[in-house]
Amino acid sequence: MADPPSILSPPLNNNDQLPSQSPITTISAAIPILLLVATWYFSVKRSKSRAPPPPGPRGLPIVGYIPFLAGDNPLHRKFADLAAQYGPIFKIWFANQMFVVVSSPDLTKEVLLRGGQNEPIFSTRGFPAAAGVCTYGGTDVLSLPMGHDWKSMRKLLVRETLSNPALDLCFPLRRRELVRSLREVISNELVGKPVGVYELTYKIVSNATLGMLWGGEGDQFCFEELRVVSQEVMEINSRPNVSDMFPLLARFDLQGILKEATAVAQRLDWVFSSVIERRLEGGKLKKQGEGEKRLKDMLQILLEIREDSENAGSSSLASMTHLKAILQDIATGGTENISNVIEWALSELLMNDRVMKNVKRELDEIVGLDSLVEDHHLKNLNYLEAVVKETCRLHLNLFPRLSTAPSTLGGYAIPKGSMVIINAWAIHRDPQFWDEPSEFRPERFLNKDDDKRPFDLMGNNSNFQFIPFGSGQRICAGANLAGKLLRYVLASLLHSFDWKQPDGAEKIEFSDYYKIFIKKKKPLMAVPTLRLSSQDLFA
Numbered sequence: 001m002a003d004p005p006s007i008l009s010p011p012l013n014n015n016d017q018l019p020s021q022s023p024i025t026t027i028s029a030a031i032p033i034l035l036l037v038a039t040w041y042f043s044v045k046r047s048k049s050r051a052p053p054p055p056g057p058r059g060l061p062i063v064g065y066i067p068f069l070a071g072d073n074p075l076h077r078k079f080a081d082l083a084a085q086y087g088p089i090f091k092i093w094f095a096n097q098m099f100v101v102v103s104s105p106d107l108t109k110e111v112l113l114r115g116g117q118n119e120p121i122f123s124t125r126g127f128p129a130a131a132g133v134c135t136y137g138g139t140d141v142l143s144l145p146m147g148h149d150w151k152s153m154r155k156l157l158v159r160e161t162l163s164n165p166a167l168d169l170c171f172p173l174r175r176r177e178l179v180r181s182l183r184e185v186i187s188n189e190l191v192g193k194p195v196g197v198y199e200l201t202y203k204i205v206s207n208a209t210l211g212m213l214w215g216g217e218g219d220q221f222c223f224e225e226l227r228v229v230s231q232e233v234m235e236i237n238s239r240p241n242v243s244d245m246f247p248l249l250a251r252f253d254l255q256g257i258l259k260e261a262t263a264v265a266q267r268l269d270w271v272f273s274s275v276i277e278r279r280l281e282g283g284k285l286k287k288q289g290e291g292e293k294r295l296k297d298m299l300q301i302l303l304e305i306r307e308d309s310e311n312a313g314s315s316s317l318a319s320m321t322h323l324k325a326i327l328q329d330i331a332t333g334g335t336e337n338i339s340n341v342i343e344w345a346l347s348e349l350l351m352n353d354r355v356m357k358n359v360k361r362e363l364d365e366i367v368g369l370d371s372l373v374e375d376h377h378l379k380n381l382n383y384l385e386a387v388v389k390e391t392c393r394l395h396l397n398l399f400p401r402l403s404t405a406p407s408t409l410g411g412y413a414i415p416k417g418s419m420v421i422i423n424a425w426a427i428h429r430d431p432q433f434w435d436e437p438s439e440f441r442p443e444r445f446l447n448k449d450d451d452k453r454p455f456d457l458m459g460n461n462s463n464f465q466f467i468p469f470g471s472g473q474r475i476c477a478g479a480n481l482a483g484k485l486l487r488y489v490l491a492s493l494l495h496s497f498d499w500k501q502p503d504g505a506e507k508i509e510f511s512d513y514y515k516i517f518i519k520k521k522k523p524l525m526a527v528p529t530l531r532l533s534s535q536d537l538f539a
């Protein structure tokens with residue numbers, strides 16, 4: 001009887017002339033092939049599912065691309081050059097941190113609208129070590145990561161302190177400081193002499209801001225000290241710090257930047273503490289309306305909210321530190337930025353007779369030479385507003401967002417911890433979206449014949465082509481105030497004085513450099529002459 005078939009030795013037909021090979025050898029031979037096929041399959045699958053890193057230039061070991069960023073070409077322009085080479089998203093390494101630079105409206109939209117409360121991917125900023133020291137340990141609105149604290153602080157800042165009704169109420173406070181500063185131009189005999197426009201504007205904007213913050217009592221307590229300290233804070237924060245590039249070295253504070261920042265932070269805190277102490281008068285807040293006549297300033301608003309929430313047992317302003325952090329956001333948040341924009345605007349106007357004439361014509365019609373600019377005039381100064389927008393388009397800015405989770409952007413992998421930089425400067429000058437982008441032409445922001453609404457200062461309707469204040473949940477918290485101050489201060493300077501270049505001055509130079517903001521390399525000097533019907537208007 002034939003043996004039963006065995007899987008080890010299957011029956012062979014007599015006619016079979018097969019080589020004498022066992023099944024075990026057959027399977028062994030197949031294994032490497034199977035492995036090869038599997039490896040190929042999984043590597044194709046993985047390369048499809050895992051996005052590549054963004055393109056970008058090579059750097060050097062350890063320091064990355066840092067040495068190539070030195071030189072005369074400022075950061076925003078160098079980034080625009082790299083975008084022309086590598087595309088609207090590229091990466092560079094700053095020591096051991098990846099920076100991803102974005103220069104298109106579509107990708108910007110993806111960054112700024114991504115995430116949100118539940119999945120905050122690019123909704124946090126990250127800040128240098130020195131900034132943390134100067135912002136009460138990163139507890140201000142600018143530095144806080146998304147979350148409960150940020151939400152309640154931002155609500156207090158935007159909805160309570162800088163809302164339209166609150167800003168309307170404190171117009172007399174900013175007006176008083178602005179008129180005081182304009183009066184000083186006359187009393188210090190600066191009329192007819194060359195004036196540093198940035199310094200003058202910085203003083204006006206800072207006094208107007210501090211007036212709204214705690215000038216309700218009518219005095220200028222600590223204005224000068226805060227102005228000096230704020231400038232030092234900005235200066236320290238703009239210095240490249242080895243501790244930020246190599247966190248392992250941070251504890252050695254090799255450049256002494258943290259030490260300096262700590263000293264400045266103490267002076268800043270002294271100012272805020274003294275201001276609050278004066279207002280509390282023996283620990284008790286004097287409510288508005290009691291006692292002498294005074295205007296309700298922002299400090300009063302914040303202290304009243306704090307007192308009310310304490311009385312109600314809630315913690316909307318949990319500590320004095322939070323309150324001081326909010327004061328700081330307002331006091332130092334925008335003064336430098338606003339002064340920069342006004343210096344650029346006046347430079348553009350002095351080089352552009354036609355636009356200057358249009359602005360003045362509008363001021364004469366709406367305000368008239370027998371009056372100072374008032375709050376109610378601003379909504380009718382459409383051409384001036386277009387001048388502000390056009391200046392913002394040409395001379396702003398880079399701003400950062402931190403990637404807090406691994407993600408993809410434009411099809412590229414963005415690791416957690418990467419810093420995403422939006423190059424608004426490049427987007428604002430992209431010829432795909434702007435006709436003759438380097439021309440100063442405010443008309444592009446005026447109502448057009450077609451029914452497309454013009455972009456507003458917040459970038460609404462612009463589909464991310466115009467983003468001077470950023471966008472999304474972390475859009476500039478001071479945009480409302482900044483818009484009002486930009487228009488009010490510029491309109492007042494142009495309405496009160498005629499401006500010209502000093503005799504024999506060279507043509508105005510438009511070269512710039514980057515130091516937190518895009519700044520004019522050669523500060524603008526200009527000569528004011530009185531324009532209004534009477535000096536008594538400044539009384």
Ligand code: HEM
Nearest residue numbers: 141142330333334337338469470471474475476477478482
């Ligand atoms: C010309 C003036 C100003 C410009 C161009 C400007 C621009 C910006 C930009 C681009 C951002 C980042 C937005 C984003 O990430 O999407 C920002 C954030 C911020 N700005 Fe301004 N800003 C100005 C004035 C001010 C003023 C006057 C204040 C003071 C209240 C202020 C306070 C802030 C704060 C607190 C943030 C952080 C908001 C957050 O993270 O929630 N800014 N600003």
